[in-house]
Amino acid sequence: MSELTLTLRGLPTHTAAALRSMLVLLDSALGARWRLMDAPIADVILVPGERMSEIRKSGSDEELPLLLALTSGNVCPAGAFAVLKRPVTPAHLVEVLQLAETLVERARATDEGILTVPLIESLDPGGRLAPESFDHRLRTTLRAATWRLFQAPVAVTVLDDRRDSIYSFLPSRGFTTRLTTTELAGAFRSNPPAVFVELSTAEQAAMARAREFRNPKELEWTFWISNGAPRLRPELDLVRRWKLKRWPDFGRLPHYHADVRMASALMAQALTLHELCDVAKANDDTAINFLNATFTLGALAAEATAAEASSALRAQEADKRAAKAKPSRLSGLIGQLRRKFGLASA
Amino acid sequence: MGPYRIVFAGPIGAGKTTAIQALSDIPPISTEVASVEAEAVGKQTTTVAFDLGQVLLENGDLVQLYGAPGQARFDFMWPMISENAIGAVILADNRRPDTIELTVEYVREFAPRITAGNCVVGVGRSDLHPKPGVDAYQDALEAEGFAIPVMEVDIRRKEHTLLLLDVLLARLEATHDGA
Numbered sequence: 001m002s003e004l005t006l007t008l009r010g011l012p013t014h015t016a017a018a019l020r021s022m023l024v025l026l027d028s029a030l031g032a033r034w035r036l037m038d039a040p041i042a043d044v045i046l047v048p049g050e051r052m053s054e055i056r057k058s059g060s061d062e063e064l065p066l067l068l069a070l071t072s073g074n075v076c077p078a079g080a081f082a083v084l085k086r087p088v089t090p091a092h093l094v095e096v097l098q099l100a101e102t103l104v105e106r107a108r109a110t111d112e113g114i115l116t117v118p119l120i121e122s123l124d125p126g127g128r129l130a131p132e133s134f135d136h137r138l139r140t141t142l143r144a145a146t147w148r149l150f151q152a153p154v155a156v157t158v159l160d161d162r163r164d165s166i167y168s169f170l171p172s173r174g175f176t177t178r179l180t181t182t183e184l185a186g187a188f189r190s191n192p193p194a195v196f197v198e199l200s201t202a203e204q205a206a207m208a209r210a211r212e213f214r215n216p217k218e219l220e221w222t223f224w225i226s227n228g229a230p231r232l233r234p235e236l237d238l239v240r241r242w243k244l245k246r247w248p249d250f251g252r253l254p255h256y257h258a259d260v261r262m263a264s265a266l267m268a269q270a271l272t273l274h275e276l277c278d279v280a281k282a283n284d285d286t287a288i289n290f291l292n293a294t295f296t297l298g299a300l301a302a303e304a305t306a307a308e309a310s311s312a313l314r315a316q317e318a319d320k321r322a323a324k325a326k327p328s329r330l331s332g333l334i335g336q337l338r339r340k341f342g343l344a345s346a
Numbered sequence: 347m348g349p350y351r352i353v354f355a356g357p358i359g360a361g362k363t364t365a366i367q368a369l370s371d372i373p374p375i376s377t378e379v380a381s382v383e384a385e386a387v388g389k390q391t392t393t394v395a396f397d398l399g400q401v402l403l404e405n406g407d408l409v410q411l412y413g414a415p416g417q418a419r420f421d422f423m424w425p426m427i428s429e430n431a432i433g434a435v436i437l438a439d440n441r442r443p444d445t446i447e448l449t450v451e452y453v454r455e456f457a458p459r460i461t462a463g464n465c466v467v468g469v470g471r472s473d474l475h476p477k478p479g480v481d482a483y484q485d486a487l488e489a490e491g492f493a494i495p496v497m498e499v500d501i502r503r504k505e506h507t508l509l510l511l512d513v514l515l516a517r518l519e520a521t522h523d524g525a
């Protein structure tokens with residue numbers, strides 16, 4: 001079973017502290033499934049009932065995120081799925097969170113992957129119950145969120161299902177992530193549910209000061225090279241031959257062994273997708289990812305013009321003559337070196 | 347015909363000795379002495395002859411790893427070192443203001459002597475000295491007619507040395523298979 005998250009918004013300090021203590025004490029009674037977040041986003045948001053009118057949530061009361069109203073009366077304000085009545089007792093808190101658990105599980109079960117959940121808007125510019133970033137939140141998948149970003153770059157943080165950051169992006173700076181290159185590529189390949197949160201001006205400024213940023217092209221490359229179910233980009237096709245204009249920087253960019261072989265093959269000659277698979281001994285998916293990724297770097301070109309083809313051909317012939325001096329020994333040598341250093345193709 | 351070789355070239359402090367140590371089956375033989383040039387790049391010593399390592403393959407064949415001396419006054423040795431070389435790893439040091447010019451010079455010298463011009467450039471110290479970037483190296487090399495791989499590496503990491511070797515082998519395969 002997955003974790004459930006709760007956040008407290010707009011509560012007096014002493015009330016919030018008391019509720020935090022109570023949640024810690026009730027952890028075992030709640031099945032140790034609830035995590036209290038210090039963030040504007042969670043499965044359940046506990047807010048003062050008298051401030052519910054400041055929040056306008058689109059969608060039904062039982063769609064995520066759930067609003068739980070802390071009130072002194074029994075009347076459930078519009079927009080809230082339930083009331084937590086003052087003074088809060090442990091038994092009542094457990095009962096309400098168990099109800100929330102059912103609703104959260106039901107809402108997650110209807111998630112079809114790419115789903116726009118209701119946005120929450122705050123009308124009060126001063127003493128806001130919900131910060132700016134709270135208003136611009138979209139639950140989707142990592143790949144869908146990133147694709148949206150490529151179409152219309154905005155300042156954003158993309159969170160995973162646990163509300164941990166996968167990466168952040170500032171149009172003027174690039175992207176930043178605490179994940180390693182391999183972890184980020186793995187995330188794009190597995191394509192988990194994600195939350196797309198636009199950043200406020202203050203959040204952008206704080207992030208720009210605190211984090212190191214990387215070239216956005218690296219994010220694009222990672223997106224394309226790590227697709228678990230790839231399709232050829234519309235700019236590319238199966239008919240034309242493609243050639244690399246320059247090598248990708250494999251020192252920085254995530255890649256697989258087959259990508260190095262494909263780069264070598266496409267630098268040496270123009271090939272169709274299927275020819276590339278044959279020459280580089282790569283499968284279709286790997287080759288599609290490679291063509292898509294190198295195209296995004298601007299490193300891929302359709303088959304050369306007649307003049308360039310002649311020049312390239314002369315260079316290839318010169319290489320072939322040089323290589324012919326040591327034909328069979330080289331093949332064996334290359335294979336042995338690969339085995340020695342574990343550099344066999346993936 | 348003697349054993350095959352892989353050559354490591356580049357200026358002082360670029361990481362040639364480190365790269366050879368990562369691959370060699372024997373402790374590399376190197377001649378290291380203190381020198382003014384070494385101190386200038388923060389090293390205690392520098393290689394005044396060349397590093398020699400070797401890779402022993404399963405069939406008993408040897409591949410020699412040669413580190414070409416970085417000082418220009420030893421450039422007369424480059425043709426000797428390049429004999430039977432199947433590839434050259436040119437290591438660049440991004441701390442140097444003349445790093446691109448030096449890299450082009452090394453490629454110009456070694457590429458014609460190496461099987462199928464099989465060279466790869468590894469750019470070191472980019473973490474603290476991000477410019478010039480890889481694109482600038484490639485632009486300069488392409489202007490000289492060289493379309494060779496250039497990548498950022500940290501040569502202290504063995505996997506980056508292996509990446510450079512992987513690229514060399516892949517280029518050799520592509521050229522050889524096309525014959």
